[in-house]
Amino acid sequence: MGVFVNNLILIAEEGLMYALLAMGMYITYSILDFPDLSVDGTFPLGAVLTGVLIIHGVNPWLCLVIAFAAGMAAGMLTGLMNVKLKIIPLLCGIIMYTGMLSINLVLIKFGTGGSAIASFFTKNTIFNSSLATVIPKSVGGFTLRAVFISLIIVIVCKILLDLYLKTKNGLLLRATGDNERYTTMLGKNSGTIKILGLMLGNGFAALAGSVIAQRKGSADQQMGVGMVVLGLASVIIGISVFRRVKIMKGTTMVILGSIIYKAAYQIVLALGVPTDWNNLIKALIFLIALIIGGAKFQALFIKLFKSPKNREKDVEVT
Amino acid sequence: MFNKGTVDENRLFLNFNLSIDDHEFISVIGSNGSGKTTLLNLICGTMRPDIGTVMFGGENITSMPEFKRARRIGRVLQDPKMGTCPNLTILENLALAENKNRKFNFARAVNKHHEERFRTMLENCGMGLENRMGVLAGSLSGGQRQALALIIATMTDIDLLILDEHTAALDPKSSEILMQITQKVVSEKKLTTLMVTHNLRYAVEYGSRLVMMHSGEAVMDIRGEEKKQLCVEDILDKFNKISIESGN
Numbered sequence: 178m179g180v181f182v183n184n185l186i187l188i189a190e191e192g193l194m195y196a197l198l199a200m201g202m203y204i205t206y207s208i209l210d211f212p213d214l215s216v217d218g219t220f221p222l223g224a225v226l227t228g229v230l231i232i233h234g235v236n237p238w239l240c241l242v243i244a245f246a247a248g249m250a251a252g253m254l255t256g257l258m259n260v261k262l263k264i265i266p267l268l269c270g271i272i273m274y275t276g277m278l279s280i281n282l283v284l285i286k287f288g289t290g291g292s293a294i295a296s297f298f299t300k301n302t303i304f305n306s307s308l309a310t311v312i313p314k315s316v317g318g319f320t321l322r323a324v325f326i327s328l329i330i331v332i333v334c335k336i337l338l339d340l341y342l343k344t345k346n347g348l349l350l351r352a353t354g355d356n357e358r359y360t361t362m363l364g365k366n367s368g369t370i371k372i373l374g375l376m377l378g379n380g381f382a383a384l385a386g387s388v389i390a391q392r393k394g395s396a397d398q399q400m401g402v403g404m405v406v407l408g409l410a411s412v413i414i415g416i417s418v419f420r421r422v423k424i425m426k427g428t429t430m431v432i433l434g435s436i437i438y439k440a441a442y443q444i445v446l447a448l449g450v451p452t453d454w455n456n457l458i459k460a461l462i463f464l465i466a467l468i469i470g471g472a473k474f475q476a477l478f479i480k481l482f483k484s485p486k487n488r489e490k491d492v493e494v495t
Numbered sequence: 496m497f498n499k500g501t502v503d504e505n506r507l508f509l510n511f512n513l514s515i516d517d518h519e520f521i522s523v524i525g526s527n528g529s530g531k532t533t534l535l536n537l538i539c540g541t542m543r544p545d546i547g548t549v550m551f552g553g554e555n556i557t558s559m560p561e562f563k564r565a566r567r568i569g570r571v572l573q574d575p576k577m578g579t580c581p582n583l584t585i586l587e588n589l590a591l592a593e594n595k596n597r598k599f600n601f602a603r604a605v606n607k608h609h610e611e612r613f614r615t616m617l618e619n620c621g622m623g624l625e626n627r628m629g630v631l632a633g634s635l636s637g638g639q640r641q642a643l644a645l646i647i648a649t650m651t652d653i654d655l656l657i658l659d660e661h662t663a664a665l666d667p668k669s670s671e672i673l674m675q676i677t678q679k680v681v682s683e684k685k686l687t688t689l690m691v692t693h694n695l696r697y698a699v700e701y702g703s704r705l706v707m708m709h710s711g712e713a714v715m716d717i718r719g720e721e722k723k724q725l726c727v728e729d730i731l732d733k734f735n736k737i738s739i740e741s742g743n
Contacts, residue, residue: 341601343603343604343605344600344601344602344603344604345590345591345594345598345599345600345601345602345603345604346599346600346601347604348583348587348590348591348599348604348605349591349599351580351582351583351587352580352583352591355580355581355582355583356576356577356579356580356581358572358577359577359578359579359580359591360562361561361562361565362565362569362570362578362647362648363565363591363592363594363595364562364563364565364566364595364596365562365599366560366562367562
């Protein structure tokens with residue numbers, strides 16, 4: 178029983194933290210229709226930057242803001258490559274990601290005086306700030322506090338993003354992803370809007386990196402591996418599972434998608450699969466999400482779950 | 496100039512000159528490949544000419560990017576999917592269009608105030624869209640979408656309306672209705688209009704001037720009283736003659 182509850186808390190905690198990444202990829206992949214691979218580089222950028230800054234005594238909450246800004250700057254480069262140099266989205270992402278490998282490594286070595294990992298276990302983070310002490314240590318301890326803090330950050334980000342998407346500017350972003358010519362016909366440069374969307378998306382990715390690094394108490398280059406797959410899987414799971422729930426917002430869908438992804442991952446691990454297989458499991462969950470999200474599978478799904486009465490009607494028609 | 500430097504090099508508009516007066520409604524006809532769409536693309540900036548200039552209201556806009564020209568030009572395209580955002584509601588589409596040439600800042604995009612105004616606008620076009628403002632534009636029929644696209648293109652003050660075979664993808668009845676709406680909007684707002692069409696009857700019935708194009712030249716340019724007396728047979732004759740000359 179205790180193991181089960183612990184697992185649930187772990188799923189909630191990690192699912193919420195990675196939901197920040199999923200929201201970022203929701204902007205780029207779902208709204209802007211831009212498969213952005215650069216998050217594999219901007220996620221660890223946020224983590225590494227946070228590690229270095231916390232070691233040097235910067236306020237951990239301020240680190241979140243700085244990480245977001247740094248992610249935006251990196252996203253701007255991806256956007257400029259695509260818009261000004263006309264390089265296709267996938268290649269922009271690969272170039273950015275490869276370049277960021279060096280940037281992150283240099284950053285971490287510079288900040289720690291030559292080490293390849295930034296550890297700050299003894300320093301204060303957002304997870305033991307005064308806000309976290311709202312939850313007494315006797316109830317659930319450090320883990321529950323982490324869930325609490327992650328939840329607050331996710332909710333604040335979700336509300337801000339929802340509000341933004343309803344503004345004139347946000348609506349223009351959605352229009353650009355939907356029909357680029359429409360934006361042009363409105364007399365607006367669709368390239369500028371695209372760059373803005375990529376900035377936001379990568380800002381969220383770096384923010385997720387910052388939060389997760391603070392939870393781990395350390396940051397390194399390796400943290401970015403598999404982030405694209407994780408983020409996209411969350412977005413696709415969330416949107417395909419909840420597509421029919423009309424009142425639900427896209428942001429809510431991807432947050433839940435992220436939690437479902439973590440749950441699926443945790444279930445596989447609980448079955449006793451050795452950790453060496455972690456990345457294969459992630460890839461397979463992504464594959465399954467894509468199949469479930471595909472139109473063919475959905476049609477089949479609807480057919481299977483139609484009531485027998487309706488099915489008879491179908492037969493009559495054919 | 497297409498396929499420059501290859502055996503397929505094709506030069507259009509070598510000696511072409513078209514000037515459009517204010518409040519004119521020009522219908523442009525011509526066979527495939529005669530340069531109708533290229534002409535529109537040159538005006539809108541989707542394409543740049545290799546030589547020559549495009550003047551707009553006394554200003555040389557030859558090197559102005561498309562999105563800047565769009566601030567003074569409204570355009571309805573042939574493909575109904577292109578004139579609206581399919582995943583935004585009718586209301587959201589209209590709210591964006593109304594904000595054209597203004598700042599896209601962080602103010603709320605849609606409010607009650609808008610709804611009232613858009614409702615009357617949609618009622619005027621008589622497509623029954625006024626009660627479906629919360630519906631996604633992508634779920635509308637082709638005719639409804641083109642009517643919406645026309646409203647969007649003419650919502651703000653524009654100096655030129657471009658209709659790029661905007662009825663071509665529709666069934667006869669829908670295109671008939673759309674042409675009536677077009678006529679109404681154009682005359683109400685006194686818009687200068689350039690309409691490309693394959694429908695000779697529309698070209699004869701609507702508009703104050705008719706231009707027939709053939710391999711990048713205007714082979715026929717009729718306006719005023721002469722245009723009013725024109726009938727479909729006259730144009731068809733001319734059309735056939737050209738076709739025989741060019742061996743089609």
